[in-house]
Amino acid sequence: MRAAPLPRYSRRRALGVGAGLLLVAACGGSAEDVLTPEADAGSLRVVMGLAESEWRVVREVVLAPFEQQTGVRVVPVQMEAADLVRQLDAQVQAGAVSIDLFTQDNNQLAPLVAKGLVEDLTPYADLIPAETPQALRPVLEFDGRLYFLPYRPNVQITYYLEPHFAQYGLTPPQTWDELLAVGRAFEAREKFGRVVIQGVPGGPVGVVVTEFLWQGGGDPLELTAPGSARAFEFLQQLEPYLSPVYQTAKFDTINTYLASETAYLGQNWPFGADVIVKQYRKQGVGAYSGWAGPAGEFHVLGGEVIGIPRGTPRREQALEFARFLMSRPVQEALVQRLAWPPMRDDAFGAVAEWQQPFFAAVQAALRQARARPNVVYWGEVERVLSDAFRDIVTNKQPVPPTLARYQAQIEQARAAAR
C-alpha cells in the first residue's frame, strides 16, 4: 500500500462517481408500482401472464379497440400465475384491491376460490355466449357457483422430429403399445432415450400423470382403481426408454430439448411451435394430437379463464371488458394472430401457413380434452401425483402398496377440505 496520501481531487471524484451512480439509478426509477390503487376512475387494471410477443398482439387487437369503443383505458400488468395468487391474497387481506380483472391458468383456480379472492359471478352467468362448447364450462364452477368466465382453452399437442422417425422407418405412435415400441426402437439404436415427457414435479408431472391415468381408465382422485394402477405400470415400463432429461423437462425446457434434438418425441403446449419452429428455426417438426391408451385418448384441458377479484371498485367496467374478451371479433383476432384456440364455436380465423399443422393438432386434441377434477384441494393432489411418479416411475417401487399409501393422502386432503 502506498504511503503517500491520494490527492484530494481523487477523493472528491470517488464521491462524485458514487453519487452519480445513485442519481442515475434514482432517475431510472424502480419498476412503476402499478399495483397501488390510484384515484384514476377511468382506467382498468388487467393482469395477464403472457410472453412479450403475445403482449404486442393483445395490446393491438384487444386493449386499443376496447379503449376506442368504451373510452375506458386499460392498464396491462404482467404477472405469472403463482404470483397472482400471492398478490391477490395480500391485497384482499389489506382491503385495498387494485386489480380489476385477471386471466388465470385454469390449473391454478382452486387456491383463488379457497381463499375467497374472487367475485361470485353466478348472477352474470348469461354473459357466457351460447356458442361456448359444453366441455369448457365445468372448470368455471366450484361447488355449484360460477366464479370464472371462459377465455381461451388450451391443450398440449405432441411434437415429433420427422427426419429421425423417417431415418428408422418409424411413425408417430397412436397407442400405448406403439409408444413403447418407438421408445424401445430409438433407445436400442442410439443407446440414449429419445422420448421425453415432462417430469418436473408439480404442474408438469400433474398434467402428464392425469392424462395417462385417464387413458388407462383410471382417475387422479382414485389411485387404487385398476385403470390407475395400469397407467402407473405402463409408465414404469416406459421409463428406461425415456430420455434422462425427462426429470428436468417442463413446458419451457422441453422446447430446448426438442429443438436441440436431445429428444425426438414430446408433448407440450402449442406455444412451443412458436419457439421451436419460428424462434429456433427448426426444420422437420411435425405435430399431432397424441396417443390413446386402452380407455381412449384424453388430454387435460388447460388454458385460461377470466376472473374478477373480490372487492374491486370497478366491477361493472371489468364485466364489460370480460364480455369484450369473449366477443366474436376479438376471439377471431386472437385465433388469427396468436393461433389461440377460441372459446366459441363460431369464431373462425385464418392461421398463418406454417402454423396450420400445429393448429390442426390443437383442434384435434381439444376434441379429446377433459377438465381436471375441480376440487379445492387439487394442489395436494398434484403433490401426491408428483411423489407417486417419483417413487414408482423413477425409483421403480412396487405399484400397489405405493398407490395405496398415496391414495390415503388424497383421502386426507379430501376430508380436510370439507
Added chain:
Amino acid sequence: MEVSRPPVAPGPGPAALPRVPPPLAAPRPALPERLRRGWRRHWLDVALVVPLAAYILGFTLLPVLQSIALGFTARFGGAFPTLANYEDLFARPDFGLAVLNTVGITLIGVALELVVGLAIALMLARAFPLRGLFRTLVLVPMGVPTLVAGAAMLYIVGVNGYLNELLFRLGLIDAPIYWPQSGPKGMFVIALADMWKTTPIVVLILLAGLEAIPRDVYEAASVDGASAWRQFRDHTLPLLMPAITMAVILRAIDAFRIFDIALVLAGRSVPVMSTFVYFEYFFGNLNTAAGAATVLLLMIVVFVAGYFWLVERRREAV
C-alpha cells in the same frame, strides 16, 4: 495482514523477554472510577465499533440462532423443543442424497483443486517466458461470478455439450452421457464446475506458501544430491503444510456451502445441502429448511474441528 493461523504445538517457545517490573504507582482506583476514565478515553472507539458489532449480532448471529431454534420447532402447533423435523428429514431419501452429494463434492473438489492448484503453483514459482500471461489467464476464472461458471458449464456438460462432443470426437463414446444426474457423474461435474472457478484461489495460497520457503533449503538439498521428487516430498511439502492447511480449510468450508453452481447445473436432480434448504423454504417448509441448515452448519463445524484435531495429532507425533 495478520490472520488466524493453525495452532502451534506446545513446546519450547521463543526466548522469553526479560520481565520489566511495573512502575511503583499509587494503588489502582476503584472499579467505577476506572470505568468512567476508560469511557472518557475510549467513547469514540466504542462508537466507531458499535455499528459493525450491532450489525453482525443482529444480522448474522441472531438469524443463525433463529434458524437453529426454528429447526427444533414443530411445523404445526409450534411445540418447542421437538425432534420432529429431524425425524422427518432423516427419513427422506432426498435429504440423505443431499448430504451424500455435499460430502462427495467437497472431497472430490478439494482433492482435485489441491492437485491441480499445486501443479500450477509449482509452475508459476519458476521463472519462464510468458509467465505473466500464464498467470493472468489462470487467474481469470477467479473473477467470474459463480453463477456464470455454472451457466458456462451447462454448455459443456449438457447432453449436447462440448464434453460429450469432445469424448465423441476422440472416439471414447458413441452415445451421449447424461452428466447432471444423481450419483458419481453428477458429483463429478459439479465439483469440476466449482473447481474451474476456485482453483485460482488455491493457486494463490499455495504460491504464497511456496515463495515463503527460503532458498537455502533447496540449495542444501541439491548439495545432498537428492532428486527433484525427494526434494519436493521431504523439504517442500512439510514447509508447505500451513499453506495447504489454509487452502484445504477455506476450500472445504466453501465447498460445503456450494449453492449457485449446483442450482444452475443440476437443480433438484443433484441436491446439495444448500439447495435442499432453499427448496424447502421455497415450498414453505420453514422448519425443515432450518433443520437442514443446522445440519449443514454442524457438518462444517465437525469438519473444521476434526481437521484441526488431526493436524494437532500429526504435529505431536512429529
Added chain:
Amino acid sequence: MSTAWTPGRVGFYALAALFGLLAVAPLAILLKVSLSGPEDVLVQHPPFWIWHPTTEHWAAVLKPEVIWPPLRKSLVVATGTAVLAVVIAAPAAYVIARLPRGWRYGVVLALLFTRMFPEVIIATPIAVTFLRAGLIDTDIGLILAHLIRNLPFVAWILVGTFEVIPRDLEEASWVDGNGRLGTLWSVVLPLALPGIAVAAIFAWLDSWNDLLYAIYLLLAERTLPLMTYYFANRGSVFDVATFSVVLTVPVLVLTLLLQQYIRAGTLGGAVKG
C-alpha cells in the same frame, strides 16, 4: 536456464498451454453461444467454430426495457453495498487495528469465524423477517442482506490497511492540536484510501455476483444474476449466454485491475504469520 528443448520442457509448456486454455474456454464458449445462430448450438454435435454468426440475441437483450431494470438494480445494490460496507466497517477496523495484539487476533478470528456459517442458515430467517417488514423486492433490503456477507470481509481487509499506518503520524497530529476525529479525517483516511478502495471494490464485486440472497429476497424484480438464473431455468439457451456475458464483463475488468493488489505477498503475510 538452458534453452534446450528437453521432453521435460516441452511437457511443461504443453501443460501450461492446456491449463491456460481450460481457464478461459468456458468464457469463450459463452461468448460464442451468444453470437451463434440456433443452427450452431441446438444440434446434437455442436461445432467448435461459429458457422452461423448472428447478432439477434444481443439485439434482443440490449433493448432498454429488457436490460435496464436488472442492470439498474444490480448497479444500485452493488454500489450501495460497497458504500455502506466501507462506512460501517472502516471505523470499526480502525479501532480493531489499534487493539493490542492478542485482542486483535481474537477479533479478526471471530470475524472470519462468521464465514463458516452456511448462508442458507442466515438467509431463511432473514427472508421471513424481511417479508414481514415489507423489504422484499426493495433495493435496501438486498443491500442489507449483502452486507451480511461483506462486512466481515471488508473489516478484515481494512484491519490490515489500518495496521500499516504508523501511529506516530497520528500522535504527531494529536500533538499538533487536531482532535481524534480531525486526525482520522485528515491524516488517517487519506492514507487508508487505497485499501478502502480495494475493499470497496471487493464488496461491489461480491454484491454484483450474488445469487443466493437475490433468489430469497426478490419476487417481482430481478438483478442480473437472477435474470441469468431465470433464463437457465427456462432453458433459454441464448439468453443465458448473453446475460452471462453482460454480467461478467464488468467483473473481469475490475478483477484484472485489482490483480496488482492481490499479490502473493499480501497472502504471504497471512501464511507466514
